[in-house]
Amino acid sequence: MMTLERPLTKNIKPNTPPMGLHAYQAAGGYEAVRQTLGRVAPADLVEMVIQSGLGGRGGGGFSAGRKWQLMPDPKADPGPRYLVINADEMEPGTFKDRLLLEGDPHQMIEGIILSAYAIQADISYIFVRGEYGTAITRLESAIGAARDAGLLGRNILGSSYDLEIHVHGGAGRYICGEETALLNSLEGRRAVPRAKPPFPQISGLWGRPTVVNNVETICNIPHIVLRGVDWYKSLGLDGESGTKIYGVSGRVKSPGTFELPMGTTLNDLIEHAGGMREGYQLRAVLPGGASTAFLLDDQLDIPLSFAGVAKAGSRLGTGTAIILDDRTCPVGMLHNLQHFFAQESCGWCAPCRDGLPWVERILAKIESGQGEMSDLALLDDIAGTLGPGRTFCALAPGAMASLVSGLTYFRAEFEQHIHTKSCGWT
Amino acid sequence: MHLTPADIAALGEIVGHYPHKRAACIDALKYMQARHGYVSDQSLEAIAVLLDMSPAELDEVATFYNLIFRKPVGEKVIYLCDSVTCWMLGRDKIARKIQDLIGIRQGETSTDGRYTLLPIVCLGHCDHAPAMMIDDRLFGDVEPGQLPGILEPPD
Numbered sequence: 209m210m211t212l213e214r215p216l217t218k219n220i221k222p223n224t225p226p227m228g229l230h231a232y233q234a235a236g237g238y239e240a241v242r243q244t245l246g247r248v249a250p251a252d253l254v255e256m257v258i259q260s261g262l263g264g265r266g267g268g269g270f271s272a273g274r275k276w277q278l279m280p281d282p283k284a285d286p287g288p289r290y291l292v293i294n295a296d297e298m299e300p301g302t303f304k305d306r307l308l309l310e311g312d313p314h315q316m317i318e319g320i321i322l323s324a325y326a327i328q329a330d331i332s333y334i335f336v337r338g339e340y341g342t343a344i345t346r347l348e349s350a351i352g353a354a355r356d357a358g359l360l361g362r363n364i365l366g367s368s369y370d371l372e373i374h375v376h377g378g379a380g381r382y383i384c385g386e387e388t389a390l391l392n393s394l395e396g397r398r399a400v401p402r403a404k405p406p407f408p409q410i411s412g413l414w415g416r417p418t419v420v421n422n423v424e425t426i427c428n429i430p431h432i433v434l435r436g437v438d439w440y441k442s443l444g445l446d447g448e449s450g451t452k453i454y455g456v457s458g459r460v461k462s463p464g465t466f467e468l469p470m471g472t473t474l475n476d477l478i479e480h481a482g483g484m485r486e487g488y489q490l491r492a493v494l495p496g497g498a499s500t501a502f503l504l505d506d507q508l509d510i511p512l513s514f515a516g517v518a519k520a521g522s523r524l525g526t527g528t529a530i531i532l533d534d535r536t537c538p539v540g541m542l543h544n545l546q547h548f549f550a551q552e553s554c555g556w557c558a559p560c561r562d563g564l565p566w567v568e569r570i571l572a573k574i575e576s577g578q579g580e581m582s583d584l585a586l587l588d589d590i591a592g593t594l595g596p597g598r599t600f601c602a603l604a605p606g607a608m609a610s611l612v613s614g615l616t617y618f619r620a621e622f623e624q625h626i627h628t629k630s631c632g633w634t
Numbered sequence: 635m636h637l638t639p640a641d642i643a644a645l646g647e648i649v650g651h652y653p654h655k656r657a658a659c660i661d662a663l664k665y666m667q668a669r670h671g672y673v674s675d676q677s678l679e680a681i682a683v684l685l686d687m688s689p690a691e692l693d694e695v696a697t698f699y700n701l702i703f704r705k706p707v708g709e710k711v712i713y714l715c716d717s718v719t720c721w722m723l724g725r726d727k728i729a730r731k732i733q734d735l736i737g738i739r740q741g742e743t744s745t746d747g748r749y750t751l752l753p754i755v756c757l758g759h760c761d762h763a764p765a766m767m768i769d770d771r772l773f774g775d776v777e778p779g780q781l782p783g784i785l786e787p788p789d
Contacts, residue, residue, distance in 0.1 A: 288653070300717035300756040338664070338701045339713075339757055341770040374651040379660045379699035382755060396656035396685070398694045414653060457719040457760035464761045498718055498756075528760070536722050544721045548755060554698075 213443060214467040215431040216424070216451060220311035226346055229353040232314040238359060240433040241321050246367030253326040257429065259437045261449035266294055266385075266422030267496060267525040269514035278409040279327045279417050290418040291324040291332040292394065293426060296384045298337055299497035300548055301530040304453040305423040307465050309336065309343035312427075313350035317373065319426035321359065322433055324371050327419050332373045335390055338380050347375050382552035386601050387420040389554065400556040401601040424453055445471030446511035454512065456481035458531030459488045465528075471513035474503065477529060488533040492617060496525020498545050499606030501613035502532070523609070537633035538618040539625055542611060543571040549607035557600035563590055564607060574622060577630040584622055587615060637680050641665070645684060655685045659695055663702050672703040700754065708743045708750035712785075713767040717756035720764040728764055731778035735785060749785070 219227050219235055227235065244253065258273030282289065293316070297305040309316060320332050336344050351373050354360045362370045381399055383389045388402035391413050412418020428450055432440045441449045452470040454477050457463045461482030468477065474493060484490055492502045495512060501522040503510070510520045517524040532541055550564035567590055573579050591612050594604040615622065625631055637645070645665060649658045662685060666677040673696055675689075682692040696702050714720075714729055729740060732751055736744050743750040759765035762774025773784055 297758050298755055301719050301760050302756070303758040303760050306758045337758075338699075339754070339767065342772075376651075376657075377661065377664070379664065380701040380755070381699055393660075394657060395654065396659040396687075396695060398698050455761065457763060458722060463763075494718075530719055530760075533722075541718060541722065544716075544718050548717055552755065 212468065214451060215435075215443075216308065216315070216427050216453060217311065217465075217467045219315065220307065226310065226312055226350075227314060229314060229350070229357060232312075236434070237314055237430075238318055240430040241318055241359065242365060244322055244433055245325055245365055245369050250326050250328050253322065253433070256437060257326065257432060260428075260432045260440045261444070262425065262428050262432065262440070263448065263514055264422060265424035265428075265452070265527075267299070267499075267523065269524065272421065272425050272428075275409070275421070276323070276327050276419055278407065279419060280410065282328050285417060288331060288414075288416050289327065289329040290413045290416060291320060291327060291329040292387075292390065292413060292418055292420045293320060293332065293334040293423060294385060294387065294390060294420050295334050295336040295340070295343070295423045296378055296390060297340070297423070298380075298382045298385055298552075299499065299526050299528075300545070301457055301494065302455065302497045302526040302528045303457075304455050304465055304526060304528055306340060306343060307453065308423050308427050309340065310346055313343075313346045314354070315427050315430065316347065316423065317350055317354050317360070319429040320373055321364070321371060322429045323419075323421065323426050325369055327417075329419070330370050330372070332371065333376045333394060333413075334373065335376050335378060335384070335394055337384070338378045344375055344377050351375065381554070382548075383554040383601075383603060386603065389601070390420060391418065398554075400554045403600075443469055444513070445469045446513040446516050447471070448513040448515070452512070452527050454480075455526075455528030456531065457528070459485045459533045459535075460531055461485055471511040471516060473509055473511055474529065475508040477512060478508065478531070484531075484533065488535060490531055491534045491536075491538070492532045494530040494532070494610060495522050496527050496529070498530070498548060499523075499602075499609055500525040501609040502617055504617060522613070535633070537575070537631055538614060538621050539571065539575050540631065540633065542614045542618075543568070543575050545610050546571055546607060549603065553603060559594055560599045560601075560604040563594045564604060566590060567594075567607075567611065574625050575631055577625060577628070579622075579626045581623070581626055583626070584615065584619075587611065591615070637684060641669075642684065645681075649685070656687050656691075659685055659687065659692060660699070660702075663692075663696055667703060671709075672706050678704075706743075709748050710750075710768055712749055712751045713754035713757070714740070714751065715755070715757045715759070715763070715765045716753040717760075719756075719760040723763040725764040727778050728766065728776055728781070731781050732785075735781060 254276045262272045263269040384393045384399045389399040393399035408418040448470045455465045466480045514524050546568045550568040553560045555561045591608045596605040648661045662681045682689045757765045765774045
């Protein structure tokens with residue numbers, strides 16, 4: 209059997225400080241930058257990323273290259289252009305970008321240089337959540353080393369291309385992961401989402417053309433450049449490209465992150481995590497964070513690709529699976545999830561601001577044994593009101609994904625709480 | 635309150651990262667919080683003047699985020715994750731043990747002013763749930779029995 213390639217994590221060793229500049233270069237690092245800057249036309253690089261099939265790893269799955277292609281021609285719209293890295297990893301159950309940021313900061317920087325060059329941006333901000341102090345320190349140190357080596361700043365490697373990277377530490381709110389709320393936060397405003405259109409590529413940071421990309425997406429770029437589109441496509445399964453940093457948390461034997469071919473099945477992923485702990489059985493899975501719909505134990509053979517999970521009625525999301533075991537109360541789990549969303553609603557639009565706390569209160573009532581059957585119909589109704597197209601951004605529809613699927617799959621447990629007037633789980 | 639020349643120099647370097655001063659406001663709020671423990675009205679006004687914002691505009695930002703405190707907190711802030719994986723793996727037991735040990739529930743500060751306990755959203759450490767941070771130190775796979783050592787580390 210062929211050895212699995214793990215381009216994104218090949219330099220990362222657990223509990224070891226990340227590679228410094230010299231070690232990173234000795235391992236082939238910044239070679240893609242040397243081969244590209246001033247040698248490859250930015251438009252050709254965009255085309256290469258389109259051909260690679262790289263889909264946005266923040267959870268959207270939209271073609272990274274196509275996203276870049278929406279940037280206006282700098283000749284038609286001269287002035288500053290920005291690349292913003294979304295490192296505001298706050299999706300519950302998600303811990304993959306932390307690995308990349310802490311484990312190989314130079315890979316992040318190399319990806320940024322290439323991507324910023326492709327979209328002809330001259331400034332990049334890495335928006336890192338405030339709680340990721342280690343990531344912030346390591347990125348700042350790596351940026352300093354790269355600047356001293358002439359890999360950042362003016363006239364990089366004599367290519368006449370200029371780029372500055374700044375690390376922007378956040379102060380903690382989930383909504384900052386929404387790309388237009390992130391831009392407001394970065395500008396020093398309350399982080400509420402902006403209306404789209406205009407999309408950030410047309411009017412983004414300070415009204416200028418801006419691309420916002422996820423950490424993992426950008427970390428793929430150096431490898432695509434260096435090893436080519438055909439190689440990159442060959443890494444994936446189920447018709448999708450590259451590898452994916454998957455994660456598993458919950459009562460499995462070895463929770464953690466696993467770089468595997470994009471499209472690995474859920475079964476295989478759980479096997480990489482050692483399977484369930486003794487005495488626990490898998491009941492259901494949130495495949496990609498708190499904003500994805502539950503999959504049941506008879507759906508474990510599905511490929512964890514964007515298309516594969518969508519076909520099964522959920523979303524790949526961040527690809528970090530949260531396992532619900534048979535000894536955890538599903539109603540309690542849904543209550544916990546909705547508490548999160550209610551707290552993190554930014555308050556900008558009424559359905560989300562008022563609807564999510566309402567959902568949370570009803571779930572608390574049911575969990576504590578004071579629910580009535582009419583509460584279930586009410587939850588169904590609110591879930592429709594907070595669904596896609598009814599709110600300003602995707603926060604509330606994301607919140608409803610687990611609720612709607614949970615109300616269907618765990619109906620018996622809901623009714624049991626109501627009929628017995630108690631939670632039978634300890 | 636006046637900002638010292640050293641404060642202005644430190645904040646000026648951050649302001650230089652952006653074409654508009656107010657983009658540095660979160661960093662400036664965090665800077666004042668690091669020095670004074672929280673962001674007082676006086677700190678808020680001083681930063682607003684420095685960044686050409688109105689105090690109300692700056693307070694809109696300051697009150698929005700989980701990590702900016704507009705009221706005094708304890709010397710150490712304990713952030714205990716309350717998101718889904720940590721909840722499944724026993725974070726409520728950790729909260730109860732902290733209450734037993736230092737007498738505070740979430741949102742409270744101990745009477746001796748040493749600790750504040752706050753719930754925090756997912757810390758991205760779910761493979762080591764339950765997770766918590768004390769100031770900027772991250773702890774994973776926390777068990778109730780380890781808490782005395784974590785809270786009162788031997789010198």
